[in-house]
Amino acid sequence: MRYLFDDFEFDTDRRELRRGSDVVAIAPKVFDLLDFLIRNRERVVGKDDLIDAIWGGRSVSDTALTTRLNGARAAIGDSGQEQRLIKTLPRKGFRFVGVVAEARQAPVAGDGQIEHARPVPAFPDKPSIAVLPFQNLSDDPEQEYFADGVVEDIITALSRSKSLFVISRNSSFSYKAKAIDIKRVGRELGVRYLLEGSVRKVEKRIRVTGQLIDASTDMHVWADKFDGDLEDIFDLQDRLAGSVIGAMFPKLERAEIERARRKPTESLQAYDYYMRSKFSIYQWTREGSVEALRMSKLAISLDPAFAVAHASAANIFGQRKGFGWIEDAEKERAESRQLAERAIQLDPDDPVVLAHVAEVYSYVLEEPETGSALAARAIALDPNLALARLWAGWAKVYLGAHDAAIEQFSAAIRLSPIDPHLFVPQTGMAFAHFFSGRYDQALAQATTAIQRQPNFPGAQRIRMSSLAMTGRISEARLACEAALQIDPTLRISSINKAPFRRAEDVKKLSQAWAIAGVPE
Template sequence: MRKTLFDPKISDHRGRIVKNTGDGALVEFGSVVDALRCAVEIQRGMAEQNIDVPQVKRIEFRIGIHVGDIVIEENDIFGDGVNIAVRIEEIAEPGGISISDDAHRQIRGKVDITFEDTGSQSLKNIAEPIRVWRVRIVPISSPAMVTHLSSETAQPLPFPDKPSIAVLPFQNMSGDPEQEYFADGMVEDIITGLSRSKSLFVIARHSTFTYKGTAVDIKQVGHELGVRYVLEGSVRKAGNRVRISGQLIDAATGAHLWADRFDSQLDDIFDLQDRVTMNVIGAISPKLERAEIDRAKRKPTENLHAYDYYLRALACVYRIAREANIQALKLTKKAIRRDPEFALSYALGARCYVQRKGFGWRIDTVAQEIAEARRLARRALELDRDDPSVLAWAGYALAYVVGEVEEGAALASRAITLDPNLATARHWGGWVHLYLGDVDAAIEQFEVASRLNPLDQRIFNVQTGLAYAHFFAGRNEEASTWATTALRQQPDYRPAQFILAACHAMSGRIEEAREI
């Protein structure tokens, strides 16, 4: 492996192997851009070599990159720059790359690579938390794909039969990195407002956020997501005032269709989101009725402290990590204490238990976690049975964690009726159809979810669902391919491990099934 892949790639990108450390290596580059390109090529090469290798026998690297001062002594290097790189490598995913904020600042705009902000991380033996970015290497949308096609060779997704839009992450103009979650939350709510229009096709948040922190080409975004329109903008929060600036662009021509700036007091933040949403709708099609996207004059909460905790919890859930899950649940409890009638916080708490079960992160006994998931889901539904996200999150918690499948299916169906663009409701609805034995309906929902959210980092969940669906339909080889694809994305995802073991067993590959 070293002679055929590792060493040649380092040499090609002008790197120097300082030393080998048993199962790892310390490498120095004169350019952080060279370092990143080398890392990406190594990980892509490893992914290709692992295609036909059983999960338990694969060799997968973690790579960490940092820019900093070092001390050179004979055949070694030392210093904080090295220490930070080592600690960032330790928190990278298997087969993945993580980089420091210092590295990200120097790389941004110089490479055609997407980054995901994982927020400030407390690293072992490093005094201050460090902001870390995850590199997106292989967004997989079909089992045959093992590398991300370049924009020149990738086939554009076909346009839906109605106006389609993607809302890109808004730039945080507050000057405070800690306000990043607030800017992200504003975008999420604008996406939610737009998606409730049955006359629009709206790309889900998880796909548009793969462009976060990158210099984007709007035409390329339209090409990759299959949308006619792109909304981009910025958020500035200072004290009790918020300013949102936005511009709507025709992705095919690059023409600006609309641009405006909105100012508001923090207490009126939900009205501000509605104004942005309505202006975008008006620019796309004056014939669209306001009633379709009207938030029914309902604010999710009157308590802005509760809303703030909710946004922080949501950001933690999206990190897909055990400690982040624990933190998310703590934050939902704080939101609930601030506003005991804030339905979304209860539903998000129930969603935390879904994530715990899927990754085997349980902390309490099974009975305790089931009881708490049921309590949170039930309370969310008591407070609001008209919010699609509440219905989807609470419904799936009842189906998956608690085992109340029929009710979960009914709730998912109602969520889709209220918001046909809610990718979460689609992919969890697919799972509930599987539990009820309706394979064709499950595949249909998974495919819609994939189209609404083509670049989602959680695509492994949909791929795993497709694996189960094809397995139950007797298409064992196709099921095995989907399960393998999902595990390349998330090697620790238990449902994918289970179904791949079943596929091997049914194919007579008993030893491989045992290993998994």
């Protein structure tokens, strides 16, 4: 195998390193170390990995390893200061980060047939995706423009998310009308996921199908179909793009969480710890919240400029407050604020960062005016971000703008209709309906939320409140017992810890809790 990078050619069969036409002198162990790093360039290689591969697991001093590493860098024109090709990740290991092209056969001299290797990009340190041209399955070839338009809308919408690495339209469309080998395309574009699909027009109806595929395994992560009318073609393109993205994102997040959980601990990077923190958050347990915070702090220690990790860590305190797990209120509020402020400093234009920090300000810090403004900015940057719509809705609930809250919660559910955490916007809808005096609708939303997540405190409390205000006192008392089982510290006085701005909302909720039997 020949690996081509910069102006070097690294030939493992001949055990030669060339720069142009010159052979670079390189010691055997240094060659082996460089070979191992290049072959494993898609991951961080630990010290133990290198010792096992190059010295057969024998005891080797740190000095010997450092000497070989310095020799490898010197041979390819790199240094410990620059780390242009071989990067050191403190306390984790090493990674070859140069762009490499692979050529399996040596060039043949004299016959004019020289193999041109295609560069093989390294995977980014976040989810990477390419949207391939959708097939036009209609009889009408004129619908080709519609299929291309849907794909371009999806690429544009995905590109708004700073949590994704999205391949540009020009690269994606180079595969148009070609037979696709999923694994090969994934390698060539340097992406982990591919989104492909089709468009079929029948009379005045159109159907778009989409499937998200893990390019490394050729396994389907998600698939769905979407139907619409052709009365307004451009509006339909926008809605279809939003629907595809909203349905795909939860599956993509779950796939990334599972990938991070499967990785060996010694090869974890900041992003992997961040995804593990999300897994722990979604356990909805006290132990999970503690572990999530620990994972987030590990991610931040490896990458202090990781804005989303700061924002997500700040928002963990919201879960802790909601479930009654706060142990030192002032200390935890201060830590949440510090993390949130740092996240904004690091990236004030990332809509995911803004969405998380919006909830921190609205609920943890009890400043919903600031939270609402941050959520609005997140929506302006990415209208298809369900997370931003969710926390915008909660900010509106706290501010007493209940119809506006329902509008945002409805948008969040429409954008992410199969989200496993739908109980959060459903609970918000229940609160908004309750404060508006629509107790039956509030009860329906709360009941649906509890069916999805029985131990979610907000859903239990608003169901209890709705039962009380509809006169179903015995059921409200039973619901109160369930709420107290989840959070034994629940008191009517704790309503004052929530940032409800309208006095009539506080009065109504307090009245309902008293009827249900919540202690003073």
